[in-house]
Amino acid sequence: MTKDCRARISIDYDKCVGSRICTAVAPNVFTLNENSQAAVVNAEGDTLETIKMAAEACPVSAITIEETTE
Amino acid sequence: MSPESVADPESYFGRLRDEDPVHWNEQRKMWIVTRYDDVVWACRQPQLFSSDKLGFNVKELPEKDRVRYEQKFSPIYKAYANWLSAVDNPLHDHIRLIVNQVWTPAQVEKRRASIRQLIQGLLDEIENKDDIDFIKDFTLPLPIKVILDFLGFPHEDWKEIKKHSDSWLFYHFGGGTDEVRWQSGMDGIEGLTRYVEPRVKERRANPTDDYISGLIKAEWKGDRLTDEEIIVHCANLLFSGHETTTNLLANGMHLLLSNRDQWDRLCANQSLIPTAVEEIIRMEGAIKSMLRYALEDVEMKGKKIHKGDLVLLVNAAANRDSAKYANPQQVDVGRRPNAHLGFGQGIHICLGAPLVRVEAHEAYSALTQRFPQMKLAADTFEYHAILRGRALKKLPVKLK
Numbered sequence: 001m002t003k004d005c006r007a008r009i010s011i012d013y014d015k016c017v018g019s020r021i022c023t024a025v026a027p028n029v030f031t032l033n034e035n036s037q038a039a040v041v042n043a044e045g046d047t048l049e050t051i052k053m054a055a056e057a058c059p060v061s062a063i064t065i066e067e068t069t070e
Numbered sequence: 071m072s073p074e075s076v077a078d079p080e081s082y083f084g085r086l087r088d089e090d091p092v093h094w095n096e097q098r099k100m101w102i103v104t105r106y107d108d109v110v111w112a113c114r115q116p117q118l119f120s121s122d123k124l125g126f127n128v129k130e131l132p133e134k135d136r137v138r139y140e141q142k143f144s145p146i147y148k149a150y151a152n153w154l155s156a157v158d159n160p161l162h163d164h165i166r167l168i169v170n171q172v173w174t175p176a177q178v179e180k181r182r183a184s185i186r187q188l189i190q191g192l193l194d195e196i197e198n199k200d201d202i203d204f205i206k207d208f209t210l211p212l213p214i215k216v217i218l219d220f221l222g223f224p225h226e227d228w229k230e231i232k233k234h235s236d237s238w239l240f241y242h243f244g245g246g247t248d249e250v251r252w253q254s255g256m257d258g259i260e261g262l263t264r265y266v267e268p269r270v271k272e273r274r275a276n277p278t279d280d281y282i283s284g285l286i287k288a289e290w291k292g293d294r295l296t297d298e299e300i301i302v303h304c305a306n307l308l309f310s311g312h313e314t315t316t317n318l319l320a321n322g323m324h325l326l327l328s329n330r331d332q333w334d335r336l337c338a339n340q341s342l343i344p345t346a347v348e349e350i351i352r353m354e355g356a357i358k359s360m361l362r363y364a365l366e367d368v369e370m371k372g373k374k375i376h377k378g379d380l381v382l383l384v385n386a387a388a389n390r391d392s393a394k395y396a397n398p399q400q401v402d403v404g405r406r407p408n409a410h411l412g413f414g415q416g417i418h419i420c421l422g423a424p425l426v427r428v429e430a431h432e433a434y435s436a437l438t439q440r441f442p443q444m445k446l447a448a449d450t451f452e453y454h455a456i457l458r459g460r461a462l463k464k465l466p467v468k469l470k
Contacts, residue, residue: 036114
């Protein structure tokens with residue numbers, strides 16, 4: 001992992017239940033959309049480690065993180 | 071509940087969904103919400119709809135009895151004050167975010183191999199029998215032993231846990247001031263916490279790498295759980311961790327065997343197990359509805375729900391809403407997508423859902439491989455007359 005690593009974040013809206021856990025773990029990355037489901041507000045708002053922690057904490061595994069150097 | 075709606079909840083809730091989706095039930099004195107979009111919306115607004123279960127029970131007491139009940143049945147008050155599914159924020163997030171350090175889908179997944187082994191052991195015990203009660207012989211012992219393993223407690227304690235759980239469960243039936251019900255609830259929750267307490271204290275003194283030791287160490291932003299919170303959480307896991315899974319696995323077996331083409335399809339194609347499990351939860355989940363009360367005046371479908379009103383969110387009816395699903399009354403073990411509401415939605419999404427999924431995948435996988443000839447051994451099946459759960463009394467089956 002290098003400093004240039006970024007996360008490409010995908011949310012599966014068939015799975016997302018609006019638990020809000022990601023918004024607590026990585027509050028500068030995730031917010032709630034108008035359906036009270038997760039949405040990415042700024043993919044670089046928190047560290048990659050924190051974003052991964054949010055994905056792992058999701059109770060329905062709705063968040064996928066793809067590391068990219070782009 | 072009428073006998074018809076116990077046997078077939080869809081007969082009542084489905085009619086409401088079609089005719090009056092936000093319905094005031096005068097007898098129960100509560101709103102009944104049945105459409106998919108409305109149930110999802112309400113579940114995701116915890117600031118509008120409280121899950122405070124202690125509040126529901128206290129609301130049913132006449133003002134004059136409230137102090138007396140709080141003193142007489144204080145263990146119930148103490149347990150509910152820390153019970154994850156029964157508290158609102160900020161307390162809910164305090165508990166959930168710490169628990170989340172040791173309970174995630176990935177951590178639950180690590181239990182798969184031992185759950186598989188447990189299932190094979192239980193099926194070995196019944197394989198030479200022709201007729202069994204699928205509940206007594208399989209879906210009862212399995213989840214309770216899984217949760218005992220999870221917590222690091224011995225299997226032989228399962229009957230004791232079951233006895234306390236049944237007493238606690240009885241408290242959730244009926245309503246009002248019935249002191250027998252409150253006494254049963256107190257006996258149950260005291261039994262569960264009395265079982266857990268010395269074991270939590272022991273882990274605090276001699277930590278290992280097990281779940282409770284992890285929970286004691288777990289922290290979120292410098293915040294940790296107290297022993298009292300951990301004891302109630304473990305009592306909650308012992309209770310919630312088996313009761314509903316027992317019912318789900320039995321409901322699923324009944325559903326599949328009542329729709330033989332779907333059972334045969336599953337036996338012929340194991341790759342359908344994950345979608346079959348989701349379809350079972352959609353059609354015959356163990357939780358039919360969730361109770362809330364309004365924290366503010368809210369308008370839904372033109373109806374004015376007043377602050378303090380009870381609101382029953384019927385996920386079982388929402389799961390058969392034709393606005394969401396094609397052919398909602400049809401069982402399709404390959405259905406995809408299937409964003410059912412069987413585990414709830416929002417902040418109170420079932421904590422145990424990942425564990426239930428692993429247990430159900432492994433159970434149906436083993437059953438389809440070992441007993442593809444299984445069939446129902448009765449013509450009629452009785453369900454417990456409970457409003458919020460879906461629970462068969464017995465499930466007689468022929469294994470071969």
